[in-house]
Amino acid sequence: MSNYTTIQKDFYRESGKMLSSPEIWAKCINPNLHFIYILRKCQQYRKKSFLGAFWRLVLRHHQIKYGFQIYPETEIGEGFYLGHWGALVINPKAKIGRNCNIAQGVTIAQANRGKNEGVPVIGDEVWIGPNAVLVGKISIGNNVLIAPNAYVNFDVPANSVVIGNPATISSNTNATLGYINNKI
Structure with a gap:
């Protein structure tokens, strides 16, 4: 399972199977999974100036929208699962x-x-x-x-x-x- 991304491993927890990028996007209709996707992207690009700033802005919007106050600095292992939103x-x-x-x-x-x-x-x-x-x-x-x-x-x-x-x-x-x- 080491060849899979952290996002794929997080989404595996919900579906029980490794998903492709289009399948992950389809699952992002779920607010919990959508937020995890954005959080992981923000963590992935944290050190890159433009992409990091972009994903941080997107994350901030969704923190307010969904009521999750989780920051990219938080160390979170693979297979993270949010049961409900808010x-x-x-x-x-x-x-x-x-x-x-x-x-x-x-x-x-x-x-x-x-x-x-x-x-x-x-x-x-x-x-x-x-x-x-x-x-x-x-x-x-x-x-x-x-x-x-x-x-x-x-x-x-x-x-x-x-x-x-x-x-x-x-x-x-x-x-x-x-x-x-x-x-x-």
Whole structure:
């Protein structure tokens, strides 16, 4: 799968097959996929002055249009999937691993003071449910499910389910089974 582009790998998560450029464009009718396409183009051309400025302008327009506040500086692994569109905030310094799903209403934020001053680092194969909040210099392990409305301001080990506010952790080796499909 190494010969495929990051965009193809992101779109694979939705369809379960590698798509050609025309097939990708056809899928861009979906706001989530359209935004991911623009974000990845912006990341691809970030260092090139004219193309970088063009894609940044396009991205800014679609951030406002769709309600996604995700910046090209954010490190996001391949196989990124946005479940629904609207009201999503991710700090540009956050790091997100491969095959991660993020639902609507999620906030991944920086803490500006205290013992967890900094931004979250999220592992591979993490499913983050609607309206969950992850804040501070925390580490989320691989294969973690963060339930809807959870507030997480502490490290979460791999193979875990996080539920509630205040959040509690349960160990589960199949935490994301059935939640993260079409892994790359």
